[in-house]
Amino acid sequence: MTEATKISGLTRAPSIPGPHEGYMPGFANDFETEALPDALPQGMNSPQKCNYGLYGEQLSGTAFTVHPPERTWTYRIRPSVKHSARYTRVDMPFWRSAPTVNDAVSLGQYRWGPIEHSDTPLNWITGMRTMTTAGDVNTQVGMASHVYLVTESMVDAYFFSADSELLVVPQEGRLRFCTELGVIDLEPKEIAILPRGLVYRVEVLDGPCRGFVCENYGQKFELPARGPIGANAMANPRDFKAPVAAFEDREVESKITIKWCGQFHETTVGQSPLDVVAWHGNYAPYKYDLRAYCPVGAILFDHPDPSIFTVLTAPSGSPGTANIDFVLFRERWMVAENTFRPPWYHKNIMSELMGNIYGVYDAKPDGFVPGGMSLHNMMLPHGPDKDAFEGASNSNLGPDKLDNTMSFMFETRFPQHLTSFAANEAPLQDNYIDCWDSLEKKFDGTPGLK
Ligand SMILES: O=C(O)Cc1cc(O)ccc1O
Numbered sequence: 001m002t003e004a005t006k007i008s009g010l011t012r013a014p015s016i017p018g019p020h021e022g023y024m025p026g027f028a029n030d031f032e033t034e035a036l037p038d039a040l041p042q043g044m045n046s047p048q049k050c051n052y053g054l055y056g057e058q059l060s061g062t063a064f065t066v067h068p069p070e071r072t073w074t075y076r077i078r079p080s081v082k083h084s085a086r087y088t089r090v091d092m093p094f095w096r097s098a099p100t101v102n103d104a105v106s107l108g109q110y111r112w113g114p115i116e117h118s119d120t121p122l123n124w125i126t127g128m129r130t131m132t133t134a135g136d137v138n139t140q141v142g143m144a145s146h147v148y149l150v151t152e153s154m155v156d157a158y159f160f161s162a163d164s165e166l167l168v169v170p171q172e173g174r175l176r177f178c179t180e181l182g183v184i185d186l187e188p189k190e191i192a193i194l195p196r197g198l199v200y201r202v203e204v205l206d207g208p209c210r211g212f213v214c215e216n217y218g219q220k221f222e223l224p225a226r227g228p229i230g231a232n233a234m235a236n237p238r239d240f241k242a243p244v245a246a247f248e249d250r251e252v253e254s255k256i257t258i259k260w261c262g263q264f265h266e267t268t269v270g271q272s273p274l275d276v277v278a279w280h281g282n283y284a285p286y287k288y289d290l291r292a293y294c295p296v297g298a299i300l301f302d303h304p305d306p307s308i309f310t311v312l313t314a315p316s317g318s319p320g321t322a323n324i325d326f327v328l329f330r331e332r333w334m335v336a337e338n339t340f341r342p343p344w345y346h347k348n349i350m351s352e353l354m355g356n357i358y359g360v361y362d363a364k365p366d367g368f369v370p371g372g373m374s375l376h377n378m379m380l381p382h383g384p385d386k387d388a389f390e391g392a393s394n395s396n397l398g399p400d401k402l403d404n405t406m407s408f409m410f411e412t413r414f415p416q417h418l419t420s421f422a423a424n425e426a427p428l429q430d431n432y433i434d435c436w437d438s439l440e441k442k443f444d445g446t447p448g449l450k
């Protein structure tokens, strides 16, 4: 064990040295961590008096009676109910919540270039730009996709979403999430999950920062069942990392912004809310390095469904039908024989929102660029563009490494609705559907030759 250290002004618990410095490995483990010795009660949750005069407080991420329940016990300098002002409503016009059905026409195949930064300094809250929403935030069903454009750190300002857990996919720049449960540093090729109800501030380590967010209104993300793939490959539990405890004791007026039922509210507190000295439980933020994802694919012929690339899945009420699948298209070898290797042409009941983190995506060699997004909505046909089709139909089928490529998909069972920002202000590529226009009729009435 090393000593407690300081990071962004927070005293951070001693942690295992080496690759896990500052983090604890494992997915949804029952973690325990303390930034001061013996701050964590042992053998019970609610001693009559906690060590150091701490207050015990439980954060429940599932109903008490869900199995397994997800909750974390925090031991903090002040209970979080201690705030000096009532909640006041604030406007956050670019961070929208479902339903946004009347904002724009959503029926269509859409693609956007990267949204550029402006001269206006933006933080984690003001820099959120909602692109699509699905379901209904008030019934805790569905999701929203956002792009964040962040250039400014939050100072004595904090945020939590009562509506959702946030899946963060950075594309540019480095961010630090100082949360009640510890500190997560995040850069492109990594993702983070910020659970519903967790208070945090976001600092810019290296800006400007741009990335994608999937806001999950429903049941939490979990690891997909691997079925016949077995106990290994895809995303392995040990590669997920939760932060060790970290706290600050700062008596300074601080603002907390709360997203609640799609509305934003502010209150003030007389101290930093990041005052959790120790915690234990299985409801925590975590990060994951996408380079640890071990893809499994076709090793003789054909192109399997992209569900084999699922990193995390958030279940809906219907078994096998996700509220959201987070799917990763990363570097891999293509070896299938006598096969059209890119994604096939298809229509899907699930709605597919894609983003490019870096490189070239095999079905769209042009136009789908890093920082860009595309939407193939419920039951709307899509597939490789003309160049991808011709290339893949005529290439020599030796083993071929798809290199320098990382795109992802937020796939939901619900139709996604564009916001007016996505339809009118974001860099929509008006000519996107032309990429299929020049696909030729090749039918000549005679059987094809192999
Ligand atoms: O449309 C897309 O590009 C995503 C996708 C990829 C794939 O390999 C199979 C199906 C699918 O929807």
Ligand SMILES: [Fe+2]
Binding pocket: 343, 346, 348, 352, 376, 382
């Ligand atoms: Fe698709």
